[in-house]
Amino acid sequence: MTINRLEINNPKFQILFLSVIFFVLSGCAPGQLGLNNSGQYRNGMVVCAYPDAAQVGLDILKKGGNAVDAAVAVQFALAVTLPEAGNIGGGGFMVYRAGNGKTSTLDFREKGPGAANVNMYLDSAGNVIPNMSLYTHKASGVPGSVDGMVEAHRKYGKLKWADLIEPAIKLARNGFKITKHLASDLNHTAGQFRKLNPGKNYLVKEGEWKEGDLLIQEDLAKTFEQIRDKGRDGFYDGPVADLIVDEMKLGNGLITKADLKNYHAVWRDALVGKYKDYKIITMPPPSSGGIALLQLLKSVEPYPLKRWGFNQDSTMRLIVEAERRVYADRSKYLGDPDFYNVPVDSLLQPAYITSRMKSFNWDAATPSASIQPGSFVGYESDQTTHYSIVDREGNAVSVTTTLNDSFGSKIFVGGAGFLLNNEMDDFSSKPGVPNMYGLVGGKANSIQPGKRMLSSMTPTIVEKDGRLFMVVGTPGGSTIITSVFQTILNVIEFNQNMQQAVASKRFHSQWLPDEVTIEKDGVDSTTVGKLQSKGYKIVTTKSIGRVDAILKTKWGYYEGGADPRGDDTKMGF
Template sequence: MVVSAQHLASDAGLEVLRSGGNAVDAAVAVGYALAVVYPAAGNLGGGGFMTIRFADGRATFLDFREKAPIAATRTMFLDPDGHVIPGLSTDSWLAVGVPGTVAGLEAASQRYGRLGRHTVLAPAERLARDGFVLTDGDAVLFAAETPGLAKDPGARAIFTRDGQALKAGDRLVQPQLARSLERIDSDGAASFVQGPLAQAVAAASQLGHGLITLDDFAHYRVREMTPISCMYRAYQVISAPPPSSGGVTLCEILNILEGYDLKAMGFHSAAESHVLIEAMRRAYRDRNQELGDPDFVVNPLSHLLDKSYAAALRATILPDAATPSASLPFAPASTEGQQTTQFSVVDAAGNAVSVTYTLNGWFGAHRVAGDTGILMNNEMDDFTAKPGTANMFGLVQGTANAIAPGKTPLSSMSPTIVARDGHLAMVTGSPGGSRIITITAEVIINVVDHGMTLEAAVDAPRLHHQFLPDRVDLEPEALTPDVRNKLAGSGYTFRDVTPWGHAESILVGGETLSAAEGASSLGGGLVLFGVNDPRAPAGSAAGE
């Protein structure tokens, strides 16, 4: 089963599984294919995280996030008076971090894949060379971002029609990107070290007054790390460690909520919504000030993940009143974007892969590197340009996430795998910037506590609180009018927003977790239920 935000990428992963590949091979194929068919977030010029759980229960995590260039400085986005320069961290070559996607996909393939590079790259090369026809779901992204894409000559030539938005029914052919993929097929990760692709990115950066040089590529390393792991009810939750805040914050939210009977409270009742919001508030306070790149800061993981710490936080939640964020101890600490993409894979043996990768904003910095066809990220905005100042996603962070040469910015990406009693249960994750963590938490809560089918759990309307700003974001129909009024009377402020995130998910053994109990054994083969989030209309679940 392969689930992604673009149906052709899902098909590419399934093609590789049918060719004898394992879940890692398929994930790598999806990653490359999304760079072609989902250029708004799929990428070669960005970075991301991969969580892997093998059929025997072992788990590992690959960090291939972008890094700050060697020449980066803590004040690079501030004017002489110390004020943040609007747009500099999102819409310039200075916004571009050193990309890690190719290095990460190649590391995964070489360490844990079964097939050769050419086989896993073939679908992406074909899609770039021959092109593909845009659906309505594809076209809506181009329509929104065409003004930005039209400003860069390289992006304008590829992703617009003489400056006008591509439309459903148009065929997008990308010969430059096809050649870049062929170069990767030939040279592997070396193409992004001293090879022509690295040279082209470095040259374009210098021409655009950016900071990336060939030395940045030579010093880039993929990190393999131990995932964050915690127990929620009877389930093991395996997710992303720092430099992602995702796994820690997700587990902290779940640890706090474990002390409540959410099922008895009812989905998004006043009682459940109250404790959800307060758990999110407290976990995001810690996220924003405590976490950062482990090569640069000490992350107090054992403390933040301790069940007794969660119990202490739970004890501060008032039974019928909001806790103003300003009343909680807080040392202002940094920023982040919503436009990432998630894909999930499970193979017939029970190996599972969850990947979230990103350009940060839609189409990143809206800049193509030379004649490579590769869109570049604007990931430097994920750093704290100035402690206490909000980033493009409204996150207010601290000094632990300050810019430093070679540092990885803090992320909310949370590629997550859930197991029970040694058996794989679920694979999930989502884009959504700072909302990724709460999306992932709510999907887990919906299936574990409320017994929803995976489809219902993914489709269900969402709420979100991230400590600052002190408000609750609501998707349409997330709360009934009565519940909303009752919570408003308890001190909550709301903002209505359009639906967010794409929780591309797989459930093992049944349509619900209760139906899957005892059915996830590999003895009779896996029964897999894949769900493409309807918020990603171009996506699909592809399996057999």
């Protein structure tokens, strides 16, 4: 093609020519101003555990909503599309960073009912009664998710509350096509649903669920309408609260009208630490995740992980030894700060963390039996979901919510269509007796009325040079902490992009039991042999965690990482 002088001097041609040059240099295509050619976005991004919910969040961002607006909409959409973990009958944590760098965290963790007591799961001989804290009406703490979303919207939301709930109502009433993964989960749990919910038919059908089946939840839609129209009172008072209390009475549960009325989410100062040149903004107690994450990062910081390499034997040994010591501390010192004096500053003292690693040597594994919680002067005696969202102003939200086990207690609130949590199992039913995730605890996490149970949820935001760098979190019970930890290292130390970092194979150790769990095919046989020769017990598992994260590149684009272990989806614009 030739261009004559008249065309060059034509203003319209000049504008077109400069536009083409701009798009080439920016990596964008015309009509996609926010997208570059690597799947990175300029204006906003949502990464969450189900595609329909991700679309809801993206639509809110496109309508001018901010990251918190999108988070509220995603939370309610996940309560429809991800019944095993998305919820209004559970609770969680939110870490928020405004575009100007200001931070806050919201604790909407469940609470022990007023009638809860320290011995409620023990028999007359003082032994823990199997499954009582898991699959009975007494397993449920007072839900916090709805109040948490109301409070987050009150403080930071831009769009109308009703507009954020409406997409979830439509998904519940009109139905959505289920994925192969969700169909499998529903079929696997159908027997328990029927056993624990006589007279109810939620999430069950004649025959088996298949990919593409339409799942309609009319009672859940009606519950959402109450929340849409009445806000907090649509759940903690009125018809829905009556249904919750009726369900409790039906199964000898503990939650009362007073428990619901008295529940309130709590704003807490973010827990902030450093790893090399990065600022880590994470969740304080009653999350154990934030403290544990900062301890882990400081424990490995002096070592040359970048030189050793990803999932190599030296790297893995160091990380496992750090994890053992941190989880030992967790068992003794961490609980609800409103009830227990958690020694946060002491646990995060660099000298203390260094002292904890002194017993680590390269000759052999440190047996967990020889590791005890540390001591310092002044001390007085799996199924979850995560979503990460950023908006065009740079506001970022990292939210992890849970019912505890997959589908919580498996018990539905009759007439309301949602599942009850079994978060009471996250308390220490008896000192030294492990919960469903193998975690042990004591006085700091004992059962008390109105107390929030300890959690491993670790929603986290990372800064570099005063700017947003990463938004990250995951489900996974006790593996949440180590999955977030390893994902951060994958990016910072092993130069992985965001998708690689969340997809990379993971491993986990938590002090007790004394073993290292590795994802199948995640570590080569030579490395496994080296670890075993040093005394590490290796077990394999299908998968660990489902990390959803966002990285802000040096060019200012948002790059998502959606975990391939589930139906997790990333969307941006």
